Amino acid sequence: MRLSRREFSKLGAMGLAAQVLPSASSEAQDANRKVGYCVIGLGRIANHFIGGVQGSSTSQITGLVSGHRDKAEKFAARLGVPKSSIYSYEDMDRMRDNKSIDAVYVALPNSMHAEYTIRSAKAGKHVLCEKPMSTSVSDAEAMIAACKAANVKLMIAYRLHYEPTNLRAIELIRQGALGKVQVIESANGFYENLGEWRLNKAMSGGGPMLDVGIYSLNATRYLTGEEPESFTASVSTIDHDGRFDTVEENTTWTTKFPSGALASCCTTYGANMRSYYRVYGSKGWLEVGSFGYEGLRLQANYSSGGRGTPATVLDEPNTEPDPKQFTRQADHFTECILQNKTPKTPGEEGLRDMQYMQQIYKAAGVVAL
Template identity: 35%
Template sequence: MSSRRRFLELSAAGAFALASPRLHAKDPMKKLGVALVGLGMYSTGQLGPALKQTKHCRLSAVVTGSPEKGRQWARDYGFPESSVYGYDTMGRLADNKDVDIVYVVTPPALHARDCIAAAKAGKHVLCEKPMEVSTAQCDVIINACKAAGVKLSIGYRLHFDPFHEELRKLVRSQEFGPFMTMTGGFAFSMQKAQWRAEKALAGGGPLMDLGIYVVQEACMAAGATPVAATATVHPKKRPEFFKDVEESISWTLEFPNGAKCESFTSYDAGRNDFRAEAKGGWFELKPAFNYGGIAGATSRGPLVIAGVNQQALQMDDFALCVLNGQESRVGGAMGRRDMAIVEAIYASAAGGGKRVEVR
């Protein structure tokens, strides 16, 4: 098959999957207001710029611990300074009719606090991954959103990337058969001390921050939730830096049909790949988990797919869910599922690598 034909085929498939029936909104011209909670690197480098490209939502407020920073965002994005809030004044969002969705981008251990505040203010909730630091806290978020009658979505941007949609398409069609052997890794070398290395805020080390992507990809490729995990924490090279979280960890996920995924993550290495093999063919991404510049191939040849703004598509999809009264494809149940998997991985590592069932 020519690369041109393959490009057209994948572009059409990706456009169909990413557009979805949700595009038939009751008011397709309406843009919903989004409040970003937390103005760190991800909001500054990715979400803010993406909101300038969205079709169905716009930035209308921010929540930050720095009023000065908030006022600068107001000037840069064209919303009133009265729509700058502190973490202790999030309740006032209830009075802001320009805010429909609150996107929580604070450290994981603060997600429940901020999601609850958003839900109580009557705003739909978009929570960054990982959903929280335990399944119990995930339940708190889910219950708060249900009680308030608001929708909940998790920031799994790769579900809106066409390279990853190609993997899901292969799983749905079973063109290669079931993927039985999988490997994946996501790692980088952390050079500066930050909250990601503090258990009180992050809930753990690279497994919570990076490994969650590999967990997600394995579930995509298997088309199922794993039944068990085994894991090993590697000796720390910089114990003074990673005092209460793991520095590197390997784990194996077992799926109901016997498929397995061998995985790795670290704050002291370099990896960014995923591969899935079946009897009839294979699928590979390298790099696999970037914001852009993903590259991949299957046993048929290279994947020639145009890049997208993952975050813009992710936020637009949730806006359309709100407009159409539909549930997010990456909702709270998925966020909780992944935390249950993470808990099993940590339990196995703490138990010397024993097999732990995912509950």
């Protein structure tokens, strides 16, 4: 499922390669200075990350990797990045000698995550890689091994692990506010008709499961604090209009956890679906609406006493604007680099989701990952 640089360039000529690659440098030595990030891929998600770094007091953008020099130079002029710190895909390994770059942010199509994570690690740079981690379990394992061999840190960009509303939901569950978790519902999907790389299995690795379904999968894990025991699953394609020639349109799955808790999740590229999760416990429920970059809201209703005890009702909106989630994410990785800590969402976290998605596809009768 991995594309060659030549194949990616061809797609780039069709407007599908609006992303870039960076590399990494030697470890940050002075805890008082800002950690420099090189952004690999200048597409939409990279814009959010760049905005997040601009809002950080501990991080800065110091390099860019792109197949479009003119586009990269416009970014560089806006960000104060010297032209000497702009790289192409072919020569990005030269970042090894750029001491202003401590880490890279890999924002490329899924199939390219492994190659550019490994190249960045070999260049001595720490790696923050977008999710899904890769398009196969074996690639995820190779990424972890390469970063360990190079003695650099690897973090997967699960931004919601650092977001206050999700942390509040986890806190309430761990405190026992809902009693014993019984069932979780979750959904995430949207109508995809742009014909971009997401609908090309060679680049995406699969359909909405890898793109947005992974949010529901990962959320059920951090909400329960458990690892899945088993899965049942189904996939379908309803619209035979050419969009889904290589990837599925819909996926639904059920997870059973060791405690007996069940999670029912669905994802789609065929409809604009409300993204949310709702946790039902023996004492009440809570819901977080949206996996988005802003506008998250926690609502809950639970009672710690018996029947007739007044319920606690919560309605807690998060008013933090985009790209604050990306600032929190960058700040965490920067702290890990400066203080030599293991990230909260290391490569192993991404690998686990890759393994579980492989099991979900297998349960649905699909050979993938």
